[in-house]
Amino acid sequence: MTNMIQAAKDQVAALTKAAYEKAAAADALPAGVQVNTTIEIPKDTAHGDYASNFAMAGAKAIRMAPRQIAQTIVDNLELEGSYFSKVEIAGPGFLNFTLGPRWYGEVLGTIEREGADYGSGNEGAGRKVMVEFVSANPTGPMHMGNARGGVLGDTLANVLTRTGWNVWREFYVNDAGNQINKFARSIYARYMQIVLGEDAIPFPEDGYQGGDIKELAQAFYEEVGPDYKNEPKDDALFTMAQFGLERNIPKMKEDLKKYGIEYDQWYMESWLHDRGFVADTVGLLTEKGWTYEKDGALWLNTTELLKKKYLAEGKTQEQVDKLDLKDDVLRRANGFYTYFAADIAYHRNKLEERKFDLVINIWGADHHGHVARLQAALDGLGLDGSHRLVIVLMQLVNLLQDGKPVRMSKRTGKAIALHDLLDEISVDAARYYFNNRTPSSPLDFDLDLAVRQDSENPVYYVQYAHARICSLIARMQESGAAVCAAQQVEACVLTQPEELALIKSLAQYPEELHLAARDYDPSRINRYLTALAGDFHRFYNACRCMVDDPCLQAARLKLADTVRAVLANGLGLLGVSAPEKM
Numbered sequence: 001m002t003n004m005i006q007a008a009k010d011q012v013a014a015l016t017k018a019a020y021e022k023a024a025a026a027d028a029l030p031a032g033v034q035v036n037t038t039i040e041i042p043k044d045t046a047h048g049d050y051a052s053n054f055a056m057a058g059a060k061a062i063r064m065a066p067r068q069i070a071q072t073i074v075d076n077l078e079l080e081g082s083y084f085s086k087v088e089i090a091g092p093g094f095l096n097f098t099l100g101p102r103w104y105g106e107v108l109g110t111i112e113r114e115g116a117d118y119g120s121g122n123e124g125a126g127r128k129v130m131v132e133f134v135s136a137n138p139t140g141p142m143h144m145g146n147a148r149g150g151v152l153g154d155t156l157a158n159v160l161t162r163t164g165w166n167v168w169r170e171f172y173v174n175d176a177g178n179q180i181n182k183f184a185r186s187i188y189a190r191y192m193q194i195v196l197g198e199d200a201i202p203f204p205e206d207g208y209q210g211g212d213i214k215e216l217a218q219a220f221y222e223e224v225g226p227d228y229k230n231e232p233k234d235d236a237l238f239t240m241a242q243f244g245l246e247r248n249i250p251k252m253k254e255d256l257k258k259y260g261i262e263y264d265q266w267y268m269e270s271w272l273h274d275r276g277f278v279a280d281t282v283g284l285l286t287e288k289g290w291t292y293e294k295d296g297a298l299w300l301n302t303t304e305l306l307k308k309k310y311l312a313e314g315k316t317q318e319q320v321d322k323l324d325l326k327d328d329v330l331r332r333a334n335g336f337y338t339y340f341a342a343d344i345a346y347h348r349n350k351l352e353e354r355k356f357d358l359v360i361n362i363w364g365a366d367h368h369g370h371v372a373r374l375q376a377a378l379d380g381l382g383l384d385g386s387h388r389l390v391i392v393l394m395q396l397v398n399l400l401q402d403g404k405p406v407r408m409s410k411r412t413g414k415a416i417a418l419h420d421l422l423d424e425i426s427v428d429a430a431r432y433y434f435n436n437r438t439p440s441s442p443l444d445f446d447l448d449l450a451v452r453q454d455s456e457n458p459v460y461y462v463q464y465a466h467a468r469i470c471s472l473i474a475r476m477q478e479s480g481a482a483v484c485a486a487q488q489v490e491a492c493v494l495t496q497p498e499e500l501a502l503i504k505s506l507a508q509y510p511e512e513l514h515l516a517a518r519d520y521d522p523s524r525i526n527r528y529l530t531a532l533a534g535d536f537h538r539f540y541n542a543c544r545c546m547v548d549d550p551c552l553q554a555a556r557l558k559l560a561d562t563v564r565a566v567l568a569n570g571l572g573l574l575g576v577s578a579p580e581k582m
Helices: 004-025 066-076 101-117 144-162 178-196 211-224 226-230 233-258 269-274 277-287 302-312 317-321 339-353 365-380 418-424 427-434 447-451 458-478 497-507 509-518 523-542 550-574
Strands: 050-052 084-090 094-099 128-132 166-173 265-268 291-294 297-300 328-331 358-364 389-394 397-401 443-446
Touching: 004 050, 004 066, 004 084, 004 094, 004 101, 004 509, 066 084, 066 094, 101 497, 101 550, 128 144, 144 166, 144 358, 144 389, 144 397, 144 418, 144 427, 144 509, 144 550, 178 211, 178 226, 178 233, 211 226, 211 233, 233 418, 265 269, 269 277, 269 339, 277 291, 277 297, 277 328, 277 339, 302 317, 302 365, 328 339, 339 358, 339 365, 358 365, 365 389, 397 447, 418 427, 427 443, 427 447, 427 458, 443 447, 458 523, 458 550, 497 509, 497 523, 497 550, 509 523, 509 550, 523 550
Parallel strands: 128 166, 128 358, 166 265, 358 389, 397 443
Antiparallel strands: 050 094, 084 094, 291 297, 297 328
C-alpha cells in the first residue's frame, strides 16, 4: 500500500541524486561520490516540508563548502511534474523542499483508491503471530487489569493484521495447578458450611473470599443436595472445580464478547498435562543439561540460562555477575509440576508444535521478573525465546469517580469487575479509554469523563468529528453538492494552512500504523485519531465548505469526506463505532 510521506522522502532522494548526476556530468561537481543522506520533516514548516542534508553529508567527499554544493544542486534540480513546488537553501546547507498541489492531490486519491485498506502494510509478510491476552484465572470475575489487557491485546491484533501478519488470538485458561486447587477448596468449604453450618467448617486462610464463591457453592448445593458431603474429599474437590469452571468460563466469554473481543481459541492448561507435554518438556530440558535435583525437587538452572542470554545481548561478565539470579523449581518433591514448568511447555507448544513465528503476550507489570526467565528457558530448548517471544508489560489502572479512587461496585459491594464497568459506560468509551495510554504508563480511568458528551472526552471528540462530517455531507447533498471523485478535485485550490495541515495529517496514518505494530503500542492510533479530529475541527472552523466557488467547494467537501473515511478506519481498528449522528 502507498505511504505518501515515504513517497515524498523517496522523491527528495531521487531528485537530489538526479541533480547531483546532472551537475557531475557538467563538471560542476566531482562524479562518483556516494553520499549517505538523511531526509527529515522539519518541525517548523517555514523551513519547508522535507529537509535533506545532502550538501553537508557530502562536503568532505566532494571537497566543497556545503552551501556551494547546495546551490549547485538547486541549480540542477528539475521539479517539473514532481511533488514539490520549490526548494530553498537554509542554514549551513540544508535543502528544504516545499510540497506542491500534486502531492496533496495524490494523498486524497490514494485514500480513495485504497479504501478500507488505507494505511495497511506488509511488514508481517504473512508470518504467523499469536497474541495471547487477558488469560485471567477462571476463578472469579475479570477485573480492571483484564479490561485494559483485553482492549490492548485485541487492538494490537487488529494492527498486526493490517500490517501483514497472520494473527491468531488466544486465551490461556489456567484450569490446573494451585489456583484451581484453591478454587475447589473454597467452593468445598462454602458448600460444607451450607450443609453443616458456618461454624462447622473453617474457611481456608488462602481461599477465595468473594461472594461469587458462595454463589457457586449454593448452586452446587441446589444441584446435588446435602448428601454430597459424604463423598471422598479428593473426588468432591475435582467435581467442584469442574462445576465452577463450567460456569465461570462461559461468563468470561460472555463478558469479553460484550466488550467486542472473541478468540480463535481458548487453550486449556490441563490439555498440556493430560497428554504428558509438561513432563516431556521438562525431560527435554534435562536432556539438554539445564536441570538438576536438590531436596527431592527438580530445578531449572535458570541462573546459567540467564547468564548466557544476557551475555549474548551485550552485557559484560561483570554486569552479569552483579545480578541477583536464582534458579526455579520445575517439579516439586511431591511430584507435581510447577506453574513455571507448564508455562514453558505452553510456549514450546506455541513455537515448536504450532509453529508461530512470533508470540506476543500481554502481561501485567507485576510479571516483570518472569519475562527473561521464560525467554531463557525457551532459549535452552533451542527455540530462540529471546527473539520469538515478546512480552508487552501493562501498568495498573486507577478507576476514578468524583476525582477519587473507586475500588468497589456500588451495585454489588464487590471489587469492580468488567461486567460492572460495562453497566456504567459504553463499550466504545471503555475500549477507547483503556487503549489511550502506552502500555508502560499507568492509566487513570475517569468514569465521569467517560460519559461526558463534550470535547474533554476523547472518544466523544473523535466520534463527534466523524458525525459532524456525515452531517455536513448530508446538508450539502440536500443543496445539490455531492462528494466527487479525487481525480475531479483541483488540489491547487487548497491553499489555506488548515487545509494543508489536514492533508498532511491524513498522510501520516500509514506511518502511525507501522509504528504501532513495530512498537507493540496500539495507543498510537488513539493519539493519531485525536490529532486528526483536532485538525478537522480547526479546518471546519476556518474554511467554509459551502462556498460560491464550485472548485473550492468540491475540493473542501472531498477533503472532509476523506477525513471521515480515515476516522472510521482508525476507529474500526480500536473496535469503536463511527456514528453518523450524535
